[in-house]
Amino acid sequence: MIELLRAPSLGTLPHGFAGRSGGVSTGICAGLNVGLGSEDDRLAVLRNRDLARDALLPGATLVTVRQVHSADVVTVTAPIAETERPDADAMVTRTPGLILGILTADCVPVLFVDAKAGVIGAAHAGWKGAIAGVTDSTIAAMEALGASRDGIACAIGPCIGRAAYEVTLDFAERFERDNADNARFFGAGRPGHCQFDIAAYVASRLQAGGIGQITLLDEDTYSQPERFYSYRRSCHRGEGDYGRQISMIALPV
Numbered sequence: 028m029i030e031l032l033r034a035p036s037l038g039t040l041p042h043g044f045a046g047r048s049g050g051v052s053t054g055i056c057a058g059l060n061v062g063l064g065s066e067d068d069r070l071a072v073l074r075n076r077d078l079a080r081d082a083l084l085p086g087a088t089l090v091t092v093r094q095v096h097s098a099d100v101v102t103v104t105a106p107i108a109e110t111e112r113p114d115a116d117a118m119v120t121r122t123p124g125l126i127l128g129i130l131t132a133d134c135v136p137v138l139f140v141d142a143k144a145g146v147i148g149a150a151h152a153g154w155k156g157a158i159a160g161v162t163d164s165t166i167a168a169m170e171a172l173g174a175s176r177d178g179i180a181c182a183i184g185p186c187i188g189r190a191a192y193e194v195t196l197d198f199a200e201r202f203e204r205d206n207a208d209n210a211r212f213f214g215a216g217r218p219g220h221c222q223f224d225i226a227a228y229v230a231s232r233l234q235a236g237g238i239g240q241i242t243l244l245d246e247d248t249y250s251q252p253e254r255f256y257s258y259r260r261s262c263h264r265g266e267g268d269y270g271r272q273i274s275m276i277a278l279p280v
Contacts, residue, residue, distance in 0.1 A: 029059060029082040030254070034182030036242040037140050040147070041084045041126075042276040044136060044184035044244065046254040049082070050075040055266050060256065062130055062271030063109070076273075080126055083275050091128045091273075092118060094151045098159035100168045103127065116161050117150035119168040126277040132258040133187040133248050135229045136274035137162060141174035147276050152229050154198075158205060162232050176237035184274045185255050188247030189214060189224040192259075196221060202228070248272075 029050075031043030050059030051074050056067040059075045080089040088106045092115040100117035103125055107113070118127045119139075127149040129136045135157065139148035148165045150156075166176060194213075199221050202209040212228045213221040226243055233241050248255040261269035 029078060031082060032184065032244055032246065034138070034242040034244060036180040036240045037138060037182050037276070038142060038180075040140050040142060040276065041279055042138055042140075042182070043083050044182075044246075044274045045079050045082070045272050046185065047256055047270060047272060048254065050078060052270065055261070055268050056256075056270035058270065059272065060270030061128075061273045062132070065270055066268045067270065079128070079273050079275065084126060084277050084279065087124050087126045087277055087280070089126045089128050089275070090118065091130065092116070094130060096153045096155040098156055098161040098164045100148075100150070100161070100164045102168055102172065116152075116156045117148060117165040117168070119146065119148040119165060119172060121146045121172045121278070123278040124280040126275050129274045130271040131184075131186065131248075131274065132256040132269050132271045135186040135225055136184040137165070137229060137233070138182045138184070138274060138276045139165060139169060140180055140276065141169060141178040142180075143178050144172070144174040145278060146172045146174040147278055149274065149276055154223075154225060157225065157229050157232065158202060160232070162229060163236050166236050166238070177239065179238050180240035181233050181238050182242040182244065183226050183229055184244050185246035185248050185272070186226050187249050187257065187259060188226070189222050191247060191249035192223045192225060193217075193220050194223045195219060199223070
């Protein structure tokens with residue numbers, strides 16, 4: 028049974044943050060692994076992608092990109108073949124029947140909608156993309172399609188939580204150099220380290236970008252191994268590979 032978490036801020040529009048339940052993968056990546064970059068059986072991954080698509084909107088077309096931890100966004104107007112996926116970390120569209128899918132395994136998935144304008148977006152915000160402004164790029168691309176900032180609602184899905192996201196002080200200083208207020212997203216940790224609340228940081232970027240409707244699902248990927256994949260958890264366990272979950276949004280036909 029595929030679990031799709033939904034966000035009140037996105038209303039009845041087809042959307043969902045999937046976890047690892049309900050798929051056909053086995054072993055380390057057992058469950059709904061949709062990561063083509065994993066070492067999982069390719070046919071299993073492709074089957075999982077189809078299952079995720081059908082759980083959200085049967086008959087629609089799933090579109091993904093080759094995520095590279097950038098602030099780049101693409102405007103999607105038609106299906107994209109798996110072999111032709113562009114390097115980017117966000118997508119926007121106003122074309123019905125296309126499911127925008129973002130893959131994560133600790134990074135922050137963000138879904139966007141301006142229901143009045145009929146424009147949607149999806150972004151993968153790892154720390155590099157987040158500080159580079161991937162959410163700002165997504166908002167700007169949605170505006171180019173007719174959306175308005177005060178009409179956009181967002182949802183932040185499952186990602187690594189503050190208690191599990193240990194970083195160095197040098198890492199934190201990089202964010203504080205960008206904006207001194209970013210110090211509030213780093214809590215005390217062991218000597219030479221601190222704990223990063225990346226979901227709150229991404230939410231602050233959305234707020235600074237003029238978005239007033241934001242839902243944080245507050246689901247920690249690291250601490251819930253039965254529900255979510257986690258890159259950091261796989262590293263700590265020495266597992267050698269990890270699955271990816273998918274977050275999706277679409278305009279119905």
